[in-house]
Amino acid sequence: MATIYEVAALAGVSPATVSRVFNGLTVSEEKQRLVRDAAARLAFTPNKTARRLRKQSSEIIALLIPDIENPFYTALARGVEDRAQESGFSVVLCNTDDNPAKELRYLQIAASEQMAGVILSPASDEVDLGAIVSLGRPVVAVDRTTPYPVDAVKIDNRAAGIAATTALVEAGYRRIACIAGPAGIEMTEDRFLGWRQVAAARGTGVHEGYLRHANFRVDGGHAAMRALLALDTPPDAVVTTNNLMAIGALQALAEAGISPEQFGVAAVGELPFVTMAPAAVASVVQVRLPARYLGRTAATMLLERIAGDTQPLRTVVLRAEVSPPPLPGKDPAL
Amino acid sequence: MATIYEVAALAGVSPATVSRVFNGLTVSEEKQRLVRDAAARLAFTPNKTARRLRKQSSEIIALLIPDIENPFYTALARGVEDRAQESGFSVVLCNTDDNPAKELRYLQIAASEQMAGVILSPASDEVDLGAIVSLGRPVVAVDRTTPYPVDAVKIDNRAAGIAATTALVEAGYRRIACIAGPAGIEMTEDRFLGWRQVAAARGTGVHEGYLRHANFRVDGGHAAMRALLALDTPPDAVVTTNNLMAIGALQALAEAGISPEQFGVAAVGELPFVTMAPAAVASVVQVRLPARYLGRTAATMLLERIAGDTQPLRTVVLRAEVSPPPLPGKDPAL
DNA sequence: GAAGTCTAAGAAATCGATTTCGTCAAGCAT
DNA sequence: ATGCTTGACGAAATCGATTTCTTAGACTTC
Numbered sequence: 001m002a003t004i005y006e007v008a009a010l011a012g013v014s015p016a017t018v019s020r021v022f023n024g025l026t027v028s029e030e031k032q033r034l035v036r037d038a039a040a041r042l043a044f045t046p047n048k049t050a051r052r053l054r055k056q057s058s059e060i061i062a063l064l065i066p067d068i069e070n071p072f073y074t075a076l077a078r079g080v081e082d083r084a085q086e087s088g089f090s091v092v093l094c095n096t097d098d099n100p101a102k103e104l105r106y107l108q109i110a111a112s113e114q115m116a117g118v119i120l121s122p123a124s125d126e127v128d129l130g131a132i133v134s135l136g137r138p139v140v141a142v143d144r145t146t147p148y149p150v151d152a153v154k155i156d157n158r159a160a161g162i163a164a165t166t167a168l169v170e171a172g173y174r175r176i177a178c179i180a181g182p183a184g185i186e187m188t189e190d191r192f193l194g195w196r197q198v199a200a201a202r203g204t205g206v207h208e209g210y211l212r213h214a215n216f217r218v219d220g221g222h223a224a225m226r227a228l229l230a231l232d233t234p235p236d237a238v239v240t241t242n243n244l245m246a247i248g249a250l251q252a253l254a255e256a257g258i259s260p261e262q263f264g265v266a267a268v269g270e271l272p273f274v275t276m277a278p279a280a281v282a283s284v285v286q287v288r289l290p291a292r293y294l295g296r297t298a299a300t301m302l303l304e305r306i307a308g309d310t311q312p313l314r315t316v317v318l319r320a321e322v323s324p325p326p327l328p329g330k331d332p333a334l
Numbered sequence: 335m336a337t338i339y340e341v342a343a344l345a346g347v348s349p350a351t352v353s354r355v356f357n358g359l360t361v362s363e364e365k366q367r368l369v370r371d372a373a374a375r376l377a378f379t380p381n382k383t384a385r386r387l388r389k390q391s392s393e394i395i396a397l398l399i400p401d402i403e404n405p406f407y408t409a410l411a412r413g414v415e416d417r418a419q420e421s422g423f424s425v426v427l428c429n430t431d432d433n434p435a436k437e438l439r440y441l442q443i444a445a446s447e448q449m450a451g452v453i454l455s456p457a458s459d460e461v462d463l464g465a466i467v468s469l470g471r472p473v474v475a476v477d478r479t480t481p482y483p484v485d486a487v488k489i490d491n492r493a494a495g496i497a498a499t500t501a502l503v504e505a506g507y508r509r510i511a512c513i514a515g516p517a518g519i520e521m522t523e524d525r526f527l528g529w530r531q532v533a534a535a536r537g538t539g540v541h542e543g544y545l546r547h548a549n550f551r552v553d554g555g556h557a558a559m560r561a562l563l564a565l566d567t568p569p570d571a572v573v574t575t576n577n578l579m580a581i582g583a584l585q586a587l588a589e590a591g592i593s594p595e596q597f598g599v600a601a602v603g604e605l606p607f608v609t610m611a612p613a614a615v616a617s618v619v620q621v622r623l624p625a626r627y628l629g630r631t632a633a634t635m636l637l638e639r640i641a642g643d644t645q646p647l648r649t650v651v652l653r654a655e656v657s658p659p660p661l662p663g664k665d666p667a668l
Numbered sequence: 669g670a671a672g673t674c675t676a677a678g679a680a681a682t683c684g685a686t687t688t689c690g691t692c693a694a695g696c697a698t
Numbered sequence: 699a700t701g702c703t704t705g706a707c708g709a710a711a712t713c714g715a716t717t718t719c720t721t722a723g724a725c726t727t728c
Contacts, residue, residue, distance in 0.1 A: 001445070001469065003714055014678045019716060028676065043465075048446045050714035053383045053683050068411060068427075071607075074403045081429055090443055093402075093427035095415055109424055111335070112382045135335065218607070250609035259611075273405075273552070273607050275584035277593075337684055348708045353686055362706065384684035387713045 002042035011038035022046060052114050059089045061302060062110040064103060064120035066144075067216065068095040071272035072243055072291050073121070076142065079295025080119055087303050089116065098123045098182075098216070107132055117302045119295075122146045125184060138305030142298040144187045151305065152315040153298045157187055157268070160287045160320040161194020164239045164266040167285040167322050169202045173237035173264040176203045177210040179224040179249060180241045188216075191241040191268050210235055214245055221248025229256055237264025246271060250284070260284050268320070287320045294318060336376035345372035356380060386448050393423045395636060396444040398437060398454035401550065402429040405606035406577055406625050407455070410476065413629025414453055421637050423450065432457045432516075432550070441466050451636045453629075456480045459518060472639030476632040478521045485639065486649040487632045491521055491602070494621045494654040495528020498573045498600035501619040501656050503536045507571035507598040510537045511544040513558040513583060514575045522550075525575040525602050544569055548579055555582025563590055571598025580605060584618070594618050602654070621654045628652060 008015040011034040020027045021035040038044075052058045063080050065073040081091045092115070096103040103123045110118050110132065117138040120127075122145070129139055129148040141152040168176050178195040181188035192211065200206050209231055214220030221240055225248060228235055240246040246267030253263055259280055266285035274281050297316055342349040345368040354361045355369040372378075386392045397414050399407040415425045426449070430437040437457045444452050444466065451472040454461075456479070463473055463482040475486040502510050512529040515522035526545065534540050543565055548554030555574055559582060562569055574580040580601030587597055593614055600619035608615050631650055 004716095005714075015715080016679080016717080017677060020677080023716080026676070031677080045442060045446045047387075047448075047714050048443075049383055049387045049448050050683090051716070053381075053387050053685085053714080054716045056683075058383075068402075069405060069408045071403060071405070074408060077402060078429070090428075090440075094424075095412070106424075108379065109382075112379050114381075114383050244607075247607045247609055254609060254611050254615075257611075271607070271609070273578075273581045273605070274609065275581055275588060275605070276610055277588050277591075281588075338686095339684075349685080350687080350709080351707060354707080357686080360706065365707085381684050384713090385686070387684080387715090388686045390713075 001047065002039075002044040003047065004044075007035065007038045007042055007044050010042065011035045056114060057116055058114050060092055060113070060115045061089055061299070061306075062092050062094060062106065062115045062118045062120075064094045064096050064106050064118065066096050066098045066121055066123055068093065070216070070242075070244055072269055072289065073143075075291035076121075076295035076298075079292035079297075080299040081295075082292075083296045083299035083303070089303070096120075096123050100124050100127060103127055111135055111137065116306050119298045119302055125186070138302055140298045140302045140305075142294055144185060149313055151301050151313055153294055153301065154187070154315065154317055155289055155294070156317050156319045157190035158194045158197075160268045160289070161191035161239070161241070162198050163194075163320065163322045164191075164268050164285055164287045165195045165198035166202075168237045168239065168264045168266050169198060171237075171264055171283075171285075174203045175207065175210075175233070175235040175237065176264070177207075177212070177228050177235035177238045178241070179212045179214055179221055179228075179238060179245050181214065181216045181245070183213055188241045192239075195239045195241075207233065207235070214248075216242050216244060218244050218248040218251070221245030222252045223248070225249040225252035229253075237266070239266045239268070241268050243267055243269030243271060246284070285322060287322050289320045290318055335381065336373075336378040337381065338378075341369065341372045341376055341378050344376065345369045390448060391450055392448050394426055394447070394449045395423055395633070395640075396426050396428060396440065396449045396452045396454075398428045398430050398440050398452065400430050400432040400455055400457055402427065404550070404576075404578055406603055406623065407477075409625035410455075410629035410632075413626035413631075414633040415629075416626075417630045417633035417637070423637065430454075430457050434458050434461060437461055445469055445471065450640050453632045453636055459520070472636055474632045474636045474639075476628055478519060483647055485635050485647055487628055487635065488521070488649065488651055489623055489628070490651050490653045491524035492528045492531075494602045494623070495525035495573070495575070496532050497528075497654065497656045498525075498602050498619055498621045499529045499532035500536075502571045502573065502598045502600050503532060505571075505598055505617075505619075508536075508538045509541065509544075509567070509569040509571065510598070511541075511546070511562050511569035511572045512575070513546045513548055513555055513562075513572060513579050515548065515550045515579070517547055522575045526573075529573045529575075541567065541569070548582075550576050550578060552578050552582040552585070555579030556586045557582070559583040559586035563587075563592075571600070573600045573602070575602050577601055577603030577605060580618070619656060621656050623654045624652055 004015045004018045008018045013031050017027055017031055018035050021032050061084055063077060067073055077093055084091045094106040100123050119140045119142055121143045133139060133148060139150040141150055145152055165176060176199045178192050180192040196206055212224035214224040238249055240249055261280055261283045268287045270286050270288050338349045338352045342352045347365050351361055351365055352369050355366050395418055397411060401407055411427055418425045428440040434457050453474045453476055455477045467473055473484040475484055479486055510533045512526050514526040530540055546558035548558040572583055574583055595614060595617045602621045604620050604622050
């Protein structure tokens with residue numbers, strides 16, 4: 001790795017001039033050419049570490065997500081990445097596993113690595129964002145919220161819960177259960193409040209035991225669905241507050257020999273990689289979340305802050321829509 | 335952010351001593367205590383950027399994968415991440431999108447960021463690893479191979495292709511087609527060679543038009559399957575060389591009203607998030623790849639090199655197995 | 669033509685750790 | 699008691715860029 005000094009020596013100028021050329025500061029045509037030629041000949045790449053030490057900031061943004069194996073978050077990550085790339089930023093993807101300790105560790109790394117900013121989906125309401133916020137690094141919460149004063153991009157979760165449940169009611173279901181995520185996460189609680197509101201008003205009321213808390217993963221949805229089916233008066237439909245728990249629920253139903261055409265299933269979120277028969281797919285209510293756009297929006301907000309935007313805190317709320325499945329074989333891009 | 339100088343001043347020692355304390359070098363009990371107290375009081379965290387500039391290396395490894403939205407690669411990433419974490423390393427996940435230009439860009443970043451090493455699944459055989467290799471940074475290729483002299487972890491792809499095709503033959507299918515990935519990637523070519531070998535020997539021979547090249551994604555598999563179904567003499571079964579193309583194929587079949595119980599489908603790779611009826615699921619041949627373990631192994635090899643291991647280049651070949659689906663609702667961890 | 673204003677570009681300080689080099693004192697052998 | 703080793707620890711150099719200062723010319727302006 002050639003350094004700026006070697007380039008300077010070869011070009012017959014001072015290191016300062018080399019730096020100026022690479023940073024677009026005023027340098028005569030003449031010397032610019034000399035420097036560029038020398039740099040090309042030495043295959044010079046500026047040392048980012050040195051640059052960062054001096055500038056006290058980098059062009060890297062950290063993205064902390066709870067579960068990298070959940071297609072919702074990978075789509076979100078794509079959105080962030082694409083937007084960041086457009087501005088010449090790189091994204092470091094960190095998997096927090098819904099574990100506050102891991103999350104904290106990554107936040108510390110982000111700080112001590114002088115990363116330009118952080119986009120995160122907090123593992124819990126108790127994440128300590130105080131340290132990084134007071135350091136002046138911009139932070140944007142995405143999908144999930146946090147009590148700390150940071151920008152946020154979220155879904156209208158209450159409306160999404162209502163939409164999912166309403167679709168089931170309109171399909172004729174009345175005994176509607178809910179498989180919600182862990183307590184203490186506003187995102188899932190809003191969705192289940194939406195369910196409760198509709199289930200109470202237009203279903204048979206909120207039956208004891210029809211609300212199940214589970215982890216956000218497939219196995220959680222599976223276990224919860226089995227428990228629901230084992231009730232004395234089992235429900236005739238279920239709402240799940242995320243995509244993977246719906247997969248688990250569908251698996252449990254399939255095992256029990258029940259098709260989603262008989263038993264209503266609604267998911268807040270999109271089912272990834274469905275291969276069921278078209279009729280079965282169509283019978284599953286999917287409240288599609290604009291995951292990629294969520295990520296893109298968060299990235300845009302973060303980049304604005306990084307660029308020095310000091311407007312008051314913003315929370316962007318996006319609405320999800322109950323929509324038909326995309327044309328099969330087409331990726332619903334962005 | 336407190337610096338080492340402030341800690342030194344507060345503790346009444348030199349900065350060198352503070353550094354020594356944090357690096358476990360010989361320092362008297364007495365001063366150790368003073369330094370630790372001062373550091374705690376100032377909430378001191380060593381500046382990684384400065385450290386990296388001086389040490390010319392970091393505790394970050396770059397992981398370059400072609401498609402972050404493919405569950406195979408996210409599982410692989412988990413394997414890498416878990417192993418790296420055990421050794422105190424962080425992982426930076428980079429999505430190359432099967433795009434050599436993006437890949438090159440990330441490799442340059444890895445170099446100029448002084449990352450400790452790189453694990454990658456090359457987007458093409460022409461990736462230029464020369465620069466980073468000659469820089470002395472360890473590199474491990476995973477899943478896909480490269481002509482450059484680097485360690486590698488891969489699947490016995492030929493055997494996987496043979497296993498997938500053989501399972502279809504044994505299920506009674508004879509007109510077996512193949513949906514392969516883009517040409518020029520050894521991984522997918524070996525798999526399709528396995529198919530060709532078995533199809534030629536035990537099927538009806540390799541029919542003109544039964545080999546389709548597609549991108550590695552769902553839409554590619556979908557389009558290829560439609561093309562196969564539109565042939566004058568359509569096949570009665572298909573082998574896909576990865577997981578997502580199988581999803582696409584199954585979707586195309588479902589649209590055509592064909593169940594995988596009638597039309598043989600075999601995938602090299604595991605179908606993510608299946609929700610089909612158990613009988614349908616069981617009829618799909620899945621050659622399960624140890625994705626997580628692949629990642630873990632690659633990480634282990636890389637960490638050994640980082641630690642200074644200089645043994646000759648190694649290529650670890652893992653065998654995939656045609657196996658029954660995991661118990662529903664259970665994540666096939668590691 | 670003297671004074672004032674720019675502008676290009678070099679010299680040197682700076683970012684915050686690590687590490688080499690010395691120094692000084694204690695411990696040990698002769 | 700002298701010389702030698704050993705160990706703790708401070709002073710200062712170092713990593714490679716960026717960013718003041720400065721300075722020397724070139725160019726205005728009255």
